[in-house]
Amino acid sequence: MGTFVLVPGAGGMAWYWHRVAPLIRAAGHEAIAVDLPGDDRNSGLATYADIVIRAIAKRSDVMLVAQSLAGFTAPLVCKRAPVRMAVLVNAMIPEPGETAGAWWGATGAVEAREKAATRRGYATEFDVATYFLHDVPQDVLRTGPEHPREEADAVFGEPCRFERWPDIPIHVLAAKDDRFFPVEFQRRVARERLGKELEEIPGGHLVALSNPKGLTDRLLAYERRLAR
Template identity: 50%
Template sequence: MSPGAGAGREDVSTLLLVPGAGGRAWYWHRLVPELESRGHRAVAVDLPAGDDAAGLERYAAVATAALDAAAGSRRDADVDGDVVVVGQSMGGLSAPLVAARRPVRLLVLLNAMVPRPGETGGQWWEAVGQAAARAELARAQGRPEDDDPDSDFSHDVPPEVWAAGADQPFAQSGTPFAEPWPLPAWPDVPTRVLAGRDDRFFPPALQRRVARERLGLDVDEVPGGHLCALSRPAELAERLDGLVRETTRPHA
């Protein structure tokens, strides 16, 4: 589909893209044009990940402000109720907070942490058994369990893209991981869970179990690993576009 080809469609949305650890909007730079070519508006968020004074509420406020700025600059339609929030990895902690603050058509968790009320991000890892699941997958694939952690993220990303990312500043404060997740319950918003079928960091089996136990949801697999927006942006955009078309607008 060529750029602008989605204009006039009733299933076009604004997609708010919330990154994981490091909080870099750059993570989404290959996905944004793919979404725009399908007629959607994509808003990639930079989070204050290096600020030790910034916790989850601040992350949510920054992401919500980015959404409000997009709505304020849009003259052809009201964005309210036509928003899809996508949270990747650690973004699963803050994306639901945005969905609780603004009318949202859909919340998408992409290789994401799924928190429980009152649980800290630091507690999440042991609570879901992430380390054991990662090690089990490495053994099954014949890889060393103590392999270079970067291989969990870079194994399917084009080398030139990975090299460009290495030039981007990276910092992640521990503050958001130390805070109890603040919502009393999961927001009352349609939610979908997408797992990269080649994710080594959050293996698909782990994501399926966590989604079932914590949200009562099944997982849809998409091509690529933990950073599939960098490795398989076209395929991911196609799946997100499909989710938009499958989900009724709240105000419809």
């Protein structure tokens, strides 16, 4: 039995994984959905990494799954904990020493998002409904928090202090219908920063809410590959 440690993106709500975690457990693995203090203006990347590492505790068979902003937490955890595999899901992929605030300009994320919106015929100006919730079922949203946690600024200004990505299996997984980080943008960033090709599954940016089975199936396939 392996342990999947599930790290949410901006806002840090463990609730984001509530449709994925039971599927992982049903397959005979442990699933730990980490809750992060995203709205705490005094908590940054180092604090996030500490929280994830405490959740890992003494476990050694760990698969780290990082969604969106959690891509900046992932390398900090990997250098301090016995992570066997990392999966970056619609994730921001940092370079050593980079801040999450600088990442947008360095990668051209906003320009890529606006170009994709123009091509595909939806609003170029960001709003939550268009870019995050367009494929999430309404009944799922009704079970969620009335006021989703907002991400404070602190995490965007703290450098991601690591020297290199670890020499472990790293999978870059993108949702085909992600409007926030369009798949062609994610593909370029994965090649430039990790030298890796991404894999695709159906869904949008919040794919753990819109396509939990598809995401879980892929995570379990990665684990089986690792166990061989």
